[in-house]
Amino acid sequence: MAALRLTAEALAARRGDRTVFEDVSFSIGPGDVLAVTGPNGAGKSTLLRIVAGLLAPARGSIVLDPAPDAGRGVAVHYLGHLEALKPAFTIAENLAFWRRLYGGAGDLDEALEDVGLGGLAHLPVGRLSAGQKRRVAIARLLVIDRPIWLLDEPTTALDAAAEATLGRLIERHRTCGGLVLAAIHRPLPVDPTATIVLGKAAA
Ligand SMILES: Nc1ncnc2c1ncn2[C@@H]1O[C@H](COP(=O)(O)OP(=O)(O)OP(=O)(O)O)[C@@H](O)[C@H]1O
Numbered sequence: 057m058a059a060l061r062l063t064a065e066a067l068a069a070r071r072g073d074r075t076v077f078e079d080v081s082f083s084i085g086p087g088d089v090l091a092v093t094g095p096n097g098a099g100k101s102t103l104l105r106i107v108a109g110l111l112a113p114a115r116g117s118i119v120l121d122p123a124p125d126a127g128r129g130v131a132v133h134y135l136g137h138l139e140a141l142k143p144a145f146t147i148a149e150n151l152a153f154w155r156r157l158y159g160g161a162g163d164l165d166e167a168l169e170d171v172g173l174g175g176l177a178h179l180p181v182g183r184l185s186a187g188q189k190r191r192v193a194i195a196r197l198l199v200i201d202r203p204i205w206l207l208d209e210p211t212t213a214l215d216a217a218a219e220a221t222l223g224r225l226i227e228r229h230r231t232c233g234g235l236v237l238a239a240i241h242r243p244l245p246v247d248p249t250a251t252i253v254l255g256k257a258a259a
Contacts, residue, residue, distance in 0.1 A: 057233040060120060060131065060203050061085045062107070067116035069102045075114070076102050077254050084249070086233035089226065091240050094254030100239035101137070103254070104206045107237060108134040133158075133202040135210055139193040143182030147173065147192050150181055151199055160200030167198035172221060186213040194222060197229075205229060207238040211245065219245045 061083060068078035076099035084090050092100045105111040107118060109129050124131050141150045151164050168174050171191040181189060190213045197205055205226075211219050223245030226236055230246075238244055 057086075057201070057203050058122070059086050059233055060122070060235060062204060062235055062237075063119045063121070064107070065117045065119070067103070067106065067118070068114040069099055069106060069111070070114040071099075071102060078115070080116070080252065080254070082250070082252060084235050084237070086235065087230040088249040089230065089236040089238065089244065089246055091238055091244055091248035091251040092254060093240055093251060098254035100254055101208050104134065104136075104208055104237060104239055107204075108132050108206050110134070131202060132204040132206055133197055133200060134206045134208075135193055135197060136208045137212070139189045141181045141189060141192055144180060146178050146180055147184075147195075148177035150192065151177075151195060154196050155199045158200040158202070162199035162201060164195075164199060167195040170198055170221070170225060171195045172218060187215055187218060190214055191218055194225065198225070203234050205234060205236045205238075207236060209239055209241060211240075211242055 063083040065081050067080040069076045080103065082090060092103055094100055102111065106113050120128050120131060147168065148164055155162065164177060168177055171194050173188065173191050173195065181192060210222060214222060226246045229236065
């Protein structure tokens, strides 16, 4: 994985008519894990969505060095609150869809083994538990090789074993030079390089 640096400079975000946060700056490079904490409504998901390019900042800038020719979007993988899985399709069909859409090349069976869902590729997603769906969403990170993982409360619905597995997968990603930005309420299953605390909850 090519060495990348992601630098955010004096970011501010507005949602509706409210400034959610301002003057947020950070710089992360290969192997870094940046945790973003703060109370409900402080803007953690907003920050991730801005870094993903899904929302524009009210002020400030985000620079990727080196900048991908096709833009920042191709370097990031956003794991949001929603799993973005079609319930009527099997696990394999869902992962194959996302892999094709994002231009990934990872092995589906290997990814499912990695998240503890080996042998279940044929099951419709609609029949899975919340934690199993989360594991499928995490497997998507593995079949599409992108350097920046944006994880919004990634341990939601995971049991202790799956949380430990996520920790190992994040460590593997770091070892390969990947970067992680994670919005959290509970501690991550890895030691973050740094933590940003966003301010006050919405009144
Ligand atoms: N689509 C939207 N339109 C207007 N305001 C929004 C929108 N989405 C979120 N907000 C507001 O932006 C603020 C920040 O929301 P955000 O989801 O980023 O917070 P968060 O820190 O991730 O919260 P939580 O810990 O509850 O997940 C909140 O006050 C929320 O009401």
